[in-house]
Amino acid sequence: MTTLLKSATIIDTSSPYHKQTKDILITDGIITKIDDSITSKKEYQIVELDNLHVSNGWFDTSVSFGEPGYEERETLQHGVQVAAKSGFTDVAINPNTQPIVDNKSAVEFLINKVKGAATNIYPIGALTQQSKGVEMSEMYDMQQSGAIAFGDYNKPVSNDNLLKIALLYAQNFNALVLSFPKNNAIAGEGVANEGKNSTLLGLKGIPALAEEIQISRDLFLLEYTGGKLHIPTISTSKSVQLIKEAKKKGLDVTCSVAVHNLFLTDDELHGFDANKKVNPPLRTEQDRRTLIKGIKDGVIDMITTDHNPIDVEHKKVEFSTAKDGTIGLESAFGVLNTVLDIETIVKCLSDNPRKRFGLNNISIKENEKASLAIFNLNESYTFSEKNILSTSKNSVFLDKKLKGKVYGIYNNNQLILNS
Structure with a gap:
């Protein structure tokens, strides 16, 4: 499977692309290309989200x-x-x-x-x-x-x-x-x-x-x-x-x-x-x-x-x-x-x-394994029970104003996004 992340701002101080907004192409779990613009193909899984940021997982x-x-x-x-x-x-x-x-x-x-x-x-x-x-x-x-x-x-x-x-x-x-x-x-x-x-x-x-x-x-x-x-x-x-x-x-x-x-x-x-x-x-x-x-x-x-x-x-x-x-x-x-x-x-x-x-170091570079957290830095909201994904609901943060939304991850050749 090939996944294309469009216009993703990269947060990774070990990467040459730190704080740059790039397209990221991932094939079979490996980052194969990082560029200003990558042409999408119909077989690609496209990820295009508001204020898209990625970091190491x-x-x-x-x-x-x-x-x-x-x-x-x-x-x-x-x-x-x-x-x-x-x-x-x-x-x-x-x-x-x-x-x-x-x-x-x-x-x-x-x-x-x-x-x-x-x-x-x-x-x-x-x-x-x-x-x-x-x-x-x-x-x-x-x-x-x-x-x-x-x-x-x-x-x-x-x-x-x-x-x-x-x-x-x-x-x-x-x-x-x-x-x-x-x-x-x-x-x-x-x-x-x-x-x-x-x-x-x-x-x-x-x-x-x-x-x-x-x-x-x-x-x-x-x-x-x-x-x-x-x-x-x-x-x-x-x-x-x-x-x-x-x-x-x-x-x-x-x-x-x-x-x-x-x-x-x-x-x-x-x-x-x-x-x-x-x-x-x-x-x-x-x-x-x-x-x-x-x-x-x-x-x-x-x-x-x-x-x-x-x-x-x-x-x-x-x-x-x-x-x-x-x-x-x-x-x-x-x-x-x-x-x-x-x-x-x-x-x-x-x-x-x-x-x-003792986990392996990772970095957002070409020819590296894709292990990414995918998020939006800007979205503000009040944390409520509808934001809870866990089976148990015992959150200390209920009714607190938070800033930043997680979209999901890409890891182990799998894209998991919040619906």
Whole structure:
């Protein structure tokens, strides 16, 4: 099949066509020609859309779908369709299924279930058996079967020695270890950021210290062991500073931030809307600004949706008892496009995560594989339930004004567009 993208503005700092508007011809999944104007033929699949932009396909490093075990929240087949229509050519799947992804058979199940889809999935294996934080999982076997990193989703490793051993062991096969930044002893039964709003609302607070003391511990361990550490979804100003200092020391550490922590604060909690209950929690305006600065300064390496579908039975309940989590794939670009420039968005959604998680580098050049996110930078709208593609509807962004529309992707010789 031959596909022709007409008048597409290319966003790719590694491409000679960066910020240029070109026609792009793709044959059998390979970019065969990029020119000012390419004559179309009747057998071509033509893509001609308003304010058409393309970048390297986006890679989300923290996605939960549910299957196996929680298919009512999201199946793998439907989940990758949502990801594709949201601009993501690649997603890393968290191990928080039932059973937990802590062995090679579970990894192989995920990969085989959606083989041939337009969006690629890359399993993250659990760091510990059943994500219980007691014994290390079969990391090497999982890596051989396709796992790209190891971490217990949204569960901290409280055993210091276990994380130390994992960081040492992982170096034998160059594996990336993830450590969720939360000290449960300090966070206690908290459900919201500890501060003015939690006090006013009578909600038990999660101090910023719970995150920061865990990051400090992780960085001390990394300095001792060596190895590669990724800290997902940081949320406080002090966390940014700690990671900045660690990088200056030369430690091999990266971190991500969730989209919602760049856009929303704990001021959102006044309606006790359980969709606003996320982990880590929404923090203060000062934290939000520092996180954005951390991205611009290069301290924060990547942005994730931290997409986590939760069924209505676990969200339409009292705030304090609701499950943490928000969906985020379909709203990610519209949110980020309101707070960051497009080059930074692409760097944090594509270039940096690919490099860190060991995916192949891609570029929009002739004779390269076509792996493209396709979008419109300018369209503004209010995010509503009709914009939700996921099976679960637990979006923290409902009724928020966003800017930027995703048309879809081209990847694996497949064009997927929103209808």
